[in-house]
Amino acid sequence: MNGPLYLALRSLWWFRGRAFTIVLCLALTLWLPITIRLLLNGFRAEITARAESTPLVIGARGSRIDLALNALYFDTAPPETTTMAEADYVQESGFATAIPVHVRYRTQNVNNARSAAIVGTTLEYFEFRRLGIGQGQGLAMLGDCVIGCRVAEQMQLKPGDHLLSAPKNAFNLAGDYPLKMNITGILAPSHSPDDHVVFVDVKTAWIIDGIGHGHQSLQHETSDDGRILNRTDDNITASAAVLPYTEITRENLHSFHFHGDEKDFPVSAVIAVPNSRRDQTLLLGRYTSVRNDRALCVKPADVIQDLLQIVFRVEQIVWLASLLATVVTALLLTLVLVLSVRLRAAELQTMFKLGCSRWTVATLIGTEIGLLIIAGLTVAGIAAWISQSLLADRLQAWLF
Amino acid sequence: MQITQLKFEYPRTGFSLQIPDLTVADGERVAVVGPSGSGKTTLLHLISGILVPQQGSIRIGEDRLECLPESQRRQLRLRKLGLIFQNFELIEYLSVLDNVLLTCRIGAGRVTAQVSQRSVQLLNEVGLAHLAHRSVTRLSQGERQRVAICRALLHSPGLLLADEPTGNLDPTTSHRILQLLLDSTRQHQSTLLMVTHDHSLLHHFDRTIDFAQFLSAPATVNGGAS
Numbered sequence: 151m152n153g154p155l156y157l158a159l160r161s162l163w164w165f166r167g168r169a170f171t172i173v174l175c176l177a178l179t180l181w182l183p184i185t186i187r188l189l190l191n192g193f194r195a196e197i198t199a200r201a202e203s204t205p206l207v208i209g210a211r212g213s214r215i216d217l218a219l220n221a222l223y224f225d226t227a228p229p230e231t232t233t234m235a236e237a238d239y240v241q242e243s244g245f246a247t248a249i250p251v252h253v254r255y256r257t258q259n260v261n262n263a264r265s266a267a268i269v270g271t272t273l274e275y276f277e278f279r280r281l282g283i284g285q286g287q288g289l290a291m292l293g294d295c296v297i298g299c300r301v302a303e304q305m306q307l308k309p310g311d312h313l314l315s316a317p318k319n320a321f322n323l324a325g326d327y328p329l330k331m332n333i334t335g336i337l338a339p340s341h342s343p344d345d346h347v348v349f350v351d352v353k354t355a356w357i358i359d360g361i362g363h364g365h366q367s368l369q370h371e372t373s374d375d376g377r378i379l380n381r382t383d384d385n386i387t388a389s390a391a392v393l394p395y396t397e398i399t400r401e402n403l404h405s406f407h408f409h410g411d412e413k414d415f416p417v418s419a420v421i422a423v424p425n426s427r428r429d430q431t432l433l434l435g436r437y438t439s440v441r442n443d444r445a446l447c448v449k450p451a452d453v454i455q456d457l458l459q460i461v462f463r464v465e466q467i468v469w470l471a472s473l474l475a476t477v478v479t480a481l482l483l484t485l486v487l488v489l490s491v492r493l494r495a496a497e498l499q500t501m502f503k504l505g506c507s508r509w510t511v512a513t514l515i516g517t518e519i520g521l522l523i524i525a526g527l528t529v530a531g532i533a534a535w536i537s538q539s540l541l542a543d544r545l546q547a548w549l550f
Numbered sequence: 551m552q553i554t555q556l557k558f559e560y561p562r563t564g565f566s567l568q569i570p571d572l573t574v575a576d577g578e579r580v581a582v583v584g585p586s587g588s589g590k591t592t593l594l595h596l597i598s599g600i601l602v603p604q605q606g607s608i609r610i611g612e613d614r615l616e617c618l619p620e621s622q623r624r625q626l627r628l629r630k631l632g633l634i635f636q637n638f639e640l641i642e643y644l645s646v647l648d649n650v651l652l653t654c655r656i657g658a659g660r661v662t663a664q665v666s667q668r669s670v671q672l673l674n675e676v677g678l679a680h681l682a683h684r685s686v687t688r689l690s691q692g693e694r695q696r697v698a699i700c701r702a703l704l705h706s707p708g709l710l711l712a713d714e715p716t717g718n719l720d721p722t723t724s725h726r727i728l729q730l731l732l733d734s735t736r737q738h739q740s741t742l743l744m745v746t747h748d749h750s751l752l753h754h755f756d757r758t759i760d761f762a763q764f765l766s767a768p769a770t771v772n773g774g775a776s
Contacts, residue, residue, distance in 0.1 A: 153655035157644075164643030500639040503600055504701075505628030506656035507621070 154510060158517035169522060172483060176526025177533060179479040183472035184534035190465055192542050194458060200342060201454035205430055206422040208236050211446045218453040221419035223343045224253045224267040231416035236445050238413055245429035246422040249274045252355040253418045257348055258314045263304035267347045268315055270355020278423055281344055285309055286335030289351050292406055293398025295331040298345040302336045309333055313348060315358045329358045330397035356408065356415050363394040364406035491515060551709055556606035558596055567592050579735060579742040581752050584761025590745040594711045598631055599623030610709060628653050632702030636714040638694040640686045647682040650700045672700040676730060692723040696730065703734055710735055712744040728754060
């Protein structure tokens, strides 16, 4: 080991209290901007990748951001719903494959884990996102659900277990009932928001929504116990005493039915996967002209770019604050180092008298400062990396 | 070591030192005495090349100091001279052994196994080998000065310059340190030029240079009273 480095290390070890304080100050000053940069870079990359992999999203007119974020991340406040008519329109246009997404309900809390969003969709969604089944199997019948790997981990669930949906309003007796869903599979990890939600068929989502239901048959009911309010040749009006089934089984599956026309059923968004760039342009053109009054069609990548502009501005403010803090810390540390060198003037004078060159003295001081900066940067880097690992998921959950 | 027509003046204070002629033979042990402020330490700084005279010549062996650039004067201090200071001037964050090896760390060469072995040998000679890895802050005054002597002797210097090395020590320790210095210089065949205020030590030296005579009028001190 060369002389100045050896002496610098011995000096730092001897004055370790001071060195530790300086390293800590440096690390704390650098940690925040590095962490923010790492988090925002990760956030930007993740959000951009998901947005760019989703060509078009169609939904009710309103907030572009709410619509895009709900279709991409499921966890934001649900936008105004559109109807299946939009999905049918897109499909029938021949420009794109329509994938309905209905996100209004959440599961109930299980094992102290936070509830997960229930996403009603079709099998095309799994193909579109390239989601594979890690355990168990996919959706087979009404009432089945497959859960994201993080949901399975947090709620400690496995295929064969059940999961209850949470009613929107527990005090509304005429409202939606919780549905007991049968977990048929767990998705393989995709490191995306799909890991954090529960997937059901869109028809199951409508049943949770109260649009479809199943109950005992009243066709051959003859007893007069108040369950039938009115009976005509082609219609039976039942009372509230007829309770709907809260679980869909092979035995009661046939009794489930929907009232109304499917094209009027709600979906929170329709993901359109165009066949080509030309078809995408044409479809987008239709939604900005002839269908403009009915629905909103957005390119998630554009919406996210707009959103990132806001994030970028916030980042700039944080950077400016961090820069000021760094400058102040640097000035204070310079003062500490200058005073420290003054305190060591006798030592440096001794070295000079013994034959040490000014260059060697400068190298010794420079090496000490360099080692402190390297240590500070290393600690800040490690702390930032750990923070990023711990906070990335939380930040995403907090933002969406 | 030979000084001829030396003149040095501190620009700020105006203090002036003039030594017409001074010669110290190889292996000689010379004490330098004189009142405070008479220029004894300045003389040592001039001989070691820390200061450069405005006039005159200082010759150490074949080297004429006033002709050497600063880098060579530094190398001279590191390799051919041994310096001992009144306050020991040890580096507090280094161990005893590292203090002895300090000149190697700051430019006198690499710390080879041979050099390390020599430093341990020197510490052994002064009875401090068992404290080689101890911090110098935990040593007594006498032990610290012995470490400083080992540091000065590491490169077997031809000329040992000691600036009141016993100034801060009690009489018993002073005599022990002086004896150590004299023994070491004899053993290593070095020349010793030692500044001291303690007149009870003068009989140990071959001769004494009294700086009082420089204050009244510049004079030749070669072969001064002992």
